[in-house]
Amino acid sequence: MNEWAAKYIRNRIVQFGPGPGRFFTLGLPTGSTPLGCYSKLVEYYRNGDLSFKYVKTFNMDEYVGLPRDHPESYHSFMWNNFFKHIDISPENVHILDGNAPDLQAECDAFEEKIKAAGGIELFVGGIGPDGHIAFNEPGSSLVSRTRVKTLAMDTILANARFFDGDLSKVPTMALTVGVGTVMDAREVMILITGAHKAFALYKAIEDGVNHMWTVSAFQQHPNTVFVCDEDATLELKVKTVKYFKGLMLVHNKLVEPLYSMKEMGTERSQSKKPYISQTTLYALWKGQERLPLSPSCDLPVTCPLALLQGN
Amino acid sequence: MPSNKSVSDAPIVQFTNCRILRDHQLQRARARQRRLLAVSQLEEQLYSGRHRSARGRRCPWDPLCPGSMSLGQGRLLLVLQMIRELGVCNCPPREDLWVREGKILNPEKLFFDEKGSADVQLDCKDSIIAPGFIDVQINGGFGVDFSLATDDFKSGIDLVGQKILSHGVTSFCPTLVTSPSSVYHQISVRNGGAHGAGILGAHLEGPFISKEKKGAHPEHCLRTFEAGAFQDLLATYGCLDCVQIVTLAPEMRRSSEVIRELTKRGICVSLGHSVANLSQAEEAVQHGATFITHLFNAMLPFHHRDPGIVGLLTSDRIPAGRRVFYGMISDGIHTNPAALRIAHRAHPKGLVLVTDAMAGMGLAPGRHTLGQQVVEIDGLNTYIAGTKTLSGSVATMDTCVRHFQEATGCSVETALEAASLHPAQLLGIEHKKGTLNYDSDADFLMLNDSLYVQATYIAGEEVWRQDVSGM
Numbered sequence: 001m002n003e004w005a006a007k008y009i010r011n012r013i014v015q016f017g018p019g020p021g022r023f024f025t026l027g028l029p030t031g032s033t034p035l036g037c038y039s040k041l042v043e044y045y046r047n048g049d050l051s052f053k054y055v056k057t058f059n060m061d062e063y064v065g066l067p068r069d070h071p072e073s074y075h076s077f078m079w080n081n082f083f084k085h086i087d088i089s090p091e092n093v094h095i096l097d098g099n100a101p102d103l104q105a106e107c108d109a110f111e112e113k114i115k116a117a118g119g120i121e122l123f124v125g126g127i128g129p130d131g132h133i134a135f136n137e138p139g140s141s142l143v144s145r146t147r148v149k150t151l152a153m154d155t156i157l158a159n160a161r162f163f164d165g166d167l168s169k170v171p172t173m174a175l176t177v178g179v180g181t182v183m184d185a186r187e188v189m190i191l192i193t194g195a196h197k198a199f200a201l202y203k204a205i206e207d208g209v210n211h212m213w214t215v216s217a218f219q220q221h222p223n224t225v226f227v228c229d230e231d232a233t234l235e236l237k238v239k240t241v242k243y244f245k246g247l248m249l250v251h252n253k254l255v256e257p258l259y260s261m262k263e264m265g266t267e268r269s270q271s272k273k274p275y276i277s278q279t280t281l282y283a284l285w286k287g288q289e290r291l292p293l294s295p296s297c298d299l300p301v302t303c304p305l306a307l308l309q310g311n
Numbered sequence: 312m313p314s315n316k317s318v319s320d321a322p323i324v325q326f327t328n329c330r331i332l333r334d335h336q337l338q339r340a341r342a343r344q345r346r347l348l349a350v351s352q353l354e355e356q357l358y359s360g361r362h363r364s365a366r367g368r369r370c371p372w373d374p375l376c377p378g379s380m381s382l383g384q385g386r387l388l389l390v391l392q393m394i395r396e397l398g399v400c401n402c403p404p405r406e407d408l409w410v411r412e413g414k415i416l417n418p419e420k421l422f423f424d425e426k427g428s429a430d431v432q433l434d435c436k437d438s439i440i441a442p443g444f445i446d447v448q449i450n451g452g453f454g455v456d457f458s459l460a461t462d463d464f465k466s467g468i469d470l471v472g473q474k475i476l477s478h479g480v481t482s483f484c485p486t487l488v489t490s491p492s493s494v495y496h497q498i499s500v501r502n503g504g505a506h507g508a509g510i511l512g513a514h515l516e517g518p519f520i521s522k523e524k525k526g527a528h529p530e531h532c533l534r535t536f537e538a539g540a541f542q543d544l545l546a547t548y549g550c551l552d553c554v555q556i557v558t559l560a561p562e563m564r565r566s567s568e569v570i571r572e573l574t575k576r577g578i579c580v581s582l583g584h585s586v587a588n589l590s591q592a593e594e595a596v597q598h599g600a601t602f603i604t605h606l607f608n609a610m611l612p613f614h615h616r617d618p619g620i621v622g623l624l625t626s627d628r629i630p631a632g633r634r635v636f637y638g639m640i641s642d643g644i645h646t647n648p649a650a651l652r653i654a655h656r657a658h659p660k661g662l663v664l665v666t667d668a669m670a671g672m673g674l675a676p677g678r679h680t681l682g683q684q685v686v687e688i689d690g691l692n693t694y695i696a697g698t699k700t701l702s703g704s705v706a707t708m709d710t711c712v713r714h715f716q717e718a719t720g721c722s723v724e725t726a727l728e729a730a731s732l733h734p735a736q737l738l739g740i741e742h743k744k745g746t747l748n749y750d751s752d753a754d755f756l757m758l759n760d761s762l763y764v765q766a767t768y769i770a771g772e773e774v775w776r777q778d779v780s781g782m
Contacts, residue, residue: 068423069419069420075419075423076419079418079419079422079423080419083422084406084407084418084419084422089428090421090422090423090425090426090427090428091426093422093423095423
């Protein structure tokens, strides 16, 4: 799953053809889910297939009151797991500052920066066990903007493992992009792994849009991809899962062929290809099985829901 | 990339593709990805037993992961290597070393606070990067004898300081053995650079030592401080401003006062050339002594009912929070490898590698001077002319490190730390030397896997590089 997600991001960046004055804006998550994806992206950079020189990044959230160089702050997380290994320019990196003197002004400034960068091309995010996106806890407005949020008990418990299991050390407030902010992105990709996220995934895609499960808002986004592994589908209907698995070949077209910056000269003249139709897509990733993929797959790409398998 | 560093405009150098010794660990190599047919099957087996560490990292084989599973040693290492070669492991890739204005820079601060980036990137071609070695006992070399009173003293020190860069030594304490008072001239402390390794201060070995254990020191120059204690010492040495270490025998009368006075002035007191028993040695430690000069040599041998100075390694009467360090000449001659192993296993964190090199180091076999006496060099052995008494060594620091690693079978990290971190801790300068921590002095070495020095850097500038033809 990590590899698929990383390939997808890579294809999107390369196909966009970033250059001086034309930046690819990427929204980035933190937490354990995207780690594998980040390490694959670093690998692509090291192989020369991808460059982040003209990529601007906007992180989703940051704790309030935690020193920036604290090992558990999201600045440290992003530095250690991603930025330190790639060629991104520090001016193009935007992370909310949890120690700013005026937190709301910091949030407003962040919204301005996103606007100034021309909006976000691709927002990558994860999902909490309580169905939250970023730190938009259950009960958050689905049209919210970047603001300060108090963390729910669920989230504090989930994060306690990073603070030696001591609940008193976990920050209780955070700055986060709003649901509305992420919905403004032109494309959204949500990564979900693990059985503990299964119920949240069920609520997000098989139930209605509900502010108690804030990720469900993305059912109404024109261009969203949910990438999950087998364990995360445990709470879904068998019918749903089977339907998506049957459409695996279609979704593999999103990552095959895999474009590389090494060939960017020839790609620049081509306009961005629309991969799949406009409605919400679900993609499912199945464990470690490798199934042979037909190189010349002619399935129509207009199906509303598609499923990914293998690789 | 445009950079608008706000703290300083000095150029920033980023050393990439290297394995840095940091936090007692050498960051492992991450080889380029290669598809190995057999490994994909291995991968299936491994990931079927999927395990998540506390940080959610999916690496069952990461030795740093607290929840990692254990296997037979050989298989674990093979598997780990194969995983890393494939890059399927989520273990973080290596760090780079960042240097600015002669100090190790914290790249995260540079990135977020200054929004800066590197001006120069140097590919280290997968070398090991370790802190520069610190030699706290070196009597001379290349024909120069620090204890010989000459007018040309300064150029002698400069010559040795320059030559030992090729051995990986970036800081040293020139050692003066027992000599007449006239010899104790000022050695000035100075920073290292292209001209040579930095001088931390003098190591005065004697003359307040035991007659029975004088070794190669001339008997007529030995002294005591029975009469005036510290004043006697001051009268002999003259000025103590640039002295880092003093070796004395603790069984001498009034040594406690002297040790206390020296410790108060920040001078490290070392026990050596002595016939002290364990309680005398322990008392000396309680008064402030922290070092043992060349363990086993020039002291009473270990005895099971009175271990003597050697017993300090495992003594339970060391004041809390203090550590006793001990120098060892690991050239294979001054100490039998078995004795080296015993000492290392008894007290690994206190071991400091020293060369105790004398004027003959770096010279051809033959006769040379050491202090007031003549010695003979024969290969790696040096004796007082006409006798079988060992007198100093001609081993170089990097040879000592390699020999230590081979003889004890310890890890590369331990061997490198014994020559860098431990001497810095002994002298209380580990906040700026002996480590590659952020904001410490950028004195470091590039070594290959067999621990041969490839390049030496002081304050971030390259001061010596191995000739390609010499490899």
